[in-house]
Structures are given as structure tokens and as C-alpha cells.
Amino acid sequence: MSHRRPVHHPTTSSDDVDPRVARTRQAVRVAVRRLVQRAGFEAVSHQQVATEAGIGRATVYRHWPKRTDLLLHALADVEAPHDWRSSGDLATDLARELERLQRTMSSSPLVPELIALIGRAEWNPELRETQTELLASGTAGLRRALETAIERGELPADHDLDTTIARLAGPLFYRRVLAHAPLDDAFVTKIITGYIDEVSTSA
Amino acid sequence: MSHRRPVHHPTTSSDDVDPRVARTRQAVRVAVRRLVQRAGFEAVSHQQVATEAGIGRATVYRHWPKRTDLLLHALADVEAPHDWRSSGDLATDLARELERLQRTMSSSPLVPELIALIGRAEWNPELRETQTELLASGTAGLRRALETAIERGELPADHDLDTTIARLAGPLFYRRVLAHAPLDDAFVTKIITGYIDEVSTSA
DNA sequence: ACCTTGTGAGACGTAGTGTCTCAAACTATA
DNA sequence: TATAGTTTGAGACACTACGTCTCACAAGGT
Numbered sequence: 001m002s003h004r005r006p007v008h009h010p011t012t013s014s015d016d017v018d019p020r021v022a023r024t025r026q027a028v029r030v031a032v033r034r035l036v037q038r039a040g041f042e043a044v045s046h047q048q049v050a051t052e053a054g055i056g057r058a059t060v061y062r063h064w065p066k067r068t069d070l071l072l073h074a075l076a077d078v079e080a081p082h083d084w085r086s087s088g089d090l091a092t093d094l095a096r097e098l099e100r101l102q103r104t105m106s107s108s109p110l111v112p113e114l115i116a117l118i119g120r121a122e123w124n125p126e127l128r129e130t131q132t133e134l135l136a137s138g139t140a141g142l143r144r145a146l147e148t149a150i151e152r153g154e155l156p157a158d159h160d161l162d163t164t165i166a167r168l169a170g171p172l173f174y175r176r177v178l179a180h181a182p183l184d185d186a187f188v189t190k191i192i193t194g195y196i197d198e199v200s201t202s203a
Numbered sequence: 204m205s206h207r208r209p210v211h212h213p214t215t216s217s218d219d220v221d222p223r224v225a226r227t228r229q230a231v232r233v234a235v236r237r238l239v240q241r242a243g244f245e246a247v248s249h250q251q252v253a254t255e256a257g258i259g260r261a262t263v264y265r266h267w268p269k270r271t272d273l274l275l276h277a278l279a280d281v282e283a284p285h286d287w288r289s290s291g292d293l294a295t296d297l298a299r300e301l302e303r304l305q306r307t308m309s310s311s312p313l314v315p316e317l318i319a320l321i322g323r324a325e326w327n328p329e330l331r332e333t334q335t336e337l338l339a340s341g342t343a344g345l346r347r348a349l350e351t352a353i354e355r356g357e358l359p360a361d362h363d364l365d366t367t368i369a370r371l372a373g374p375l376f377y378r379r380v381l382a383h384a385p386l387d388d389a390f391v392t393k394i395i396t397g398y399i400d401e402v403s404t405s406a
Numbered sequence: 407a408c409c410t411t412g413t414g415a416g417a418c419g420t421a422g423t424g425t426c427t428c429a430a431a432c433t434a435t436a
Numbered sequence: 437t438a439t440a441g442t443t444t445g446a447g448a449c450a451c452t453a454c455g456t457c458t459c460a461c462a463a464g465g466t
């Protein structure tokens with residue numbers, strides 16, 4: 001919609017968007033997150049978002065015609081750009097990554113949003129794509145840890161990463177989302193030691 | 204609402220409810236399931252259900268005032284009353300139970316309904332309770348298998364069942380619901396052998 | 407100062423919601 | 437079969453929400 005191409009001042013943070021648009025976007029992002037955390041995605045309507053954000057209803061429709069656009073927008077900048085360095089030991093790397101995942105899932109106010117996403121991704125291809133991306137970024141650390149271990153020869157080259165990631169991260173999701181049980185340290189430790197025992201005995 | 208207590212003919216299936224009510228209940232159950240599978244719980248409104256079931260809108264409101272009541276009703280009879288007998292070997296029992304879970308999650312038209320449930324259970328205590336019950340019944344087989352193994356001395360008496368169940372079933376949920384990847388046999392086999400290796404080496 | 411563009415307020419028709427009433431149909435029993 | 441007690445379906449009703457549109461105004465860029 002914005003046809004402004006030339007960037008005159010390579011400004012600090014925001015892109016070459018109209019400041020008014022940037023304001024709207026930010027306000028809506030915050031509003032959607034608040035609404036989702038308070039009452040679930042079901043409570044997110046253009047009407048509600050406009051009220052919560054203190055902006056006009058028409059403005060919300062202009063930028064995000066569909067309801068799911070609002071959710072996608074709220075999730076848009078949830079990239080986890082964490083710089084990764086291996087400790088040289090698979091067990092240590094996994095522990096660190098799983099604990100990071102544990103922290104994220106235990107405390108992050110984002111979990112409700114992800115659950116809202118899950119519930120809809122089953123029927124909405126666009127949302128499913130976003131979910132896949134978020135999942136990939138959330139488990140990227142685990143994947144890197146395993147890849148590094150393969151390079152070191154600590155794991156066989158044909159080790160199935162996806163399966164392993166599912167076996168490591170799956171139990172966390174199960175506990176948090178399905179069983180509504182706490183993700184305590186003992187639980188995470190058991191997952192790690194179980195897996196390490198398994199690959200070390202087979203080696 | 205029905206004050207009919209004395210049961211004259213101990214009839215075959217239905218309780219002592221008015222046949223008209225039984226018809227309504229059944230029709231709504233079917234309609235809700237169809238709608239959820241077709242377009243998700245979001246598509247389930249009293250209006251839609253009435254149309255789909257071919258009954259009056261007011262009737263739907265009478266029986267299920269809230270929208271979630273419709274979901275709960277559709278999930279009400281999903282008990283899995285499967286009679287369980289141990290094969291005498293933990294690995295065999297687990298394989299059977301996990302494969303059952305795999306089949307259920309791969310093919311059952313119920314999975315969409317469960318996902319609809321998950322998405323809302325985070326904010327609705329009543330739904331959360333139902334979800335917990337369904338989860339318990341779905342993993343009852345696994346639990347029985349593990350309990351039997353403890354009785355046989357195949358597992359230590361202080362073995363944490365909830366943790367183990369999360370580690371066995373969690374990866375399946377992860378694959379099916381989050382990763383949208385197929386639950387192939389190789390995957391299930393890896394989960395089982397991994398776990399069996401782990402407990403057998405520690406014994 | 408100028409022109410451009412996003413915004414907010416509100417009008418508008420449409421569609422869905424939740425409640426209510428009432429005649430008709432159904433059920434169990436005498 | 438007749439009768440009394442229930443459930444149902446159809447529709448009326450006020451209300452809210454939806455999605456689109458217009459237009460004056462404010463805020464942005466140059």
C-alpha cells in the first residue's frame with residue numbers, strides 16, 4: 001500500500017514506513033497479545049482490537065482484513081535470533097537448549113498465542129505455515145546441537161534429527177499443553193539423561 | 204428437566220430419557236462432529252448446528268446454552284473401554300499401546316475435535332477438565348502397561364509414570380499436532396526401543 | 407506552505423445471537 | 437384409544453457484531 005521507495009535517512013530502527021503506520025502496527029500488536037492472553041484468540045475481533053488499541057475500527061480492517069491476519073501480525077516478530085555456540089559436549093548442549101525451551105514454555109506470555117495458533121492451524125494452511133516456522137525457530141537450538149554432535153562424530157551421520165527433536169521437545173509440549181503439569185527440572189533432566197544414555201550405549 | 208424416574212422396560216441401549224431428547228442429542232452429536240471436522244470448532248454455532256442437524260435453533264439453545272457445551276457433548280461418549288491384558292513383557296505391551304495411540308491419532312476423525320479442545324482448554328476450566336479426562340483415558344493403556352511392569356519387578360517401584368507417559372506419548376503429539384508429520388512405524392519403533400534400552404541398561 | 411496519505415468517526419445493510427411464545431407433534435400410561 | 441405431560445419447530449423480537457464505504461481532519465513528507 002505504501003509506495004514510498006527512496007530511503008533518505010537510513011534511520012535507526014523502523015523501516016521506511018509512515019510513522020503513523022508504525023504506530024498503528026505496534027498498538028495493534030500489543031492489543032492482540034493482551035486480548036489473547038486475557039481470553040484467548042476467540043476474544044480477538046476487529047472491534048475488540050480497535051477498542052483495546054484505542055484506534056479506529058476501519059483502520060484495523062484496512063491493515064488486517066482477516067481475523068487471522070491479526071494473529072499472524074502479533075506473532076510476526078517472535079524470531080529468536082540467539083547466537084549459538086557449542087560447548088563441545090552433546091549432553092551439555094542439549095541440557096542448555098532444553099532448559100531454554102523449558103523456560104520459554106513455562107514463563108513466556110506467548111504460549112497462549114501459540115496454542116491459539118495450534119487450534120486453528122489444523123484447518124488454515126496459512127496459519128499452519130506460520131506454526132511450522134515458529135516451531136522450527138523454537139527448536140533450532142536443539143537441531144544445531146545435534147548437528148554439531150554429528151560433525152564431531154558423537155552421533156552417527158544418519159541420525160534422524162526430526163525424530164530426535166520430537167522425542168526431546170515432545171514431552172515438554174505434552175506436559176505443558178496437554179497435561180497442564182509443571183515443567184520442573186527433574187522432568188527435563190530425565191529426558192536428557194534418558195536420551196544420552198541411549199545414544200552412548202549404542203555407540 | 205425430565206422427571207421420569209420409573210423405568211418400566213429395561214430397554215436395550217438408551218437411558219430413561221424421552222426418545223425425542225435422545226434423537227436430538229444424537230443428531231447434535233453427529234452434526235457437531237461433522238462441522239468440527241469440516242471447518243474447525245470456530246464453525247460451530249447454535250445456528251450452524253441446528254441447520255446441520257435438521258432441528259430447531261431453539262432446541263439447540265435449550266439443551267446446550269453455551270457454545271462449549273456443544274463441544275463437550277460431542278466428546279462425551281469418547282470413552283475407550285478397551286479390556287487390557289498384559290503379554291507379560293513390557294516391550295510388547297508398550298509396542299501394542301503406542302501403536303494403538305498411533306492409529307488413533309493418525310486416522311481418528313476425532314483428532315480435530317481434540318485440537319479444538321486444546322486451543323480452548325487454556326482459558327476454560329471446564330474444558331480443561333474434559334481434556335484431562337480424555338488424556339487420561341487415552342493413555343490409560345500405557346499406564347497399565349507400566350504399572351504391570353512395576354508389579355513384575357521389571358521397573359523400579361518408584362518409576363515416575365507421568366514422566367514416562369509424557370516421554371512416550373509426547374513425541375506422538377508433537378509430530379501429529381505441531382510438526383504435521385506422519386506417524387510412521389519407524390518413528391514409533393524408535394520411541395519404544397529407545398525407552399526399553401534405557402530401562403534395561405539401568406537395570 | 408504545499409500536497410499526499412493514513413486516520414477516526416460514523417452511516418449503512420447484512421447477518422448472527424439469545425430469548426421468548428405458542429401451536430403442533432410426540433410420548434407414556436390409563 | 438383417549439388423555440395428560442413434554443419436547444419440539446417456527447417465527448417474532450431486540451440486540452450486537454460484521455464488513456464496507458465516505459469524508460473531514462490531522463499528520464507526514466518535501
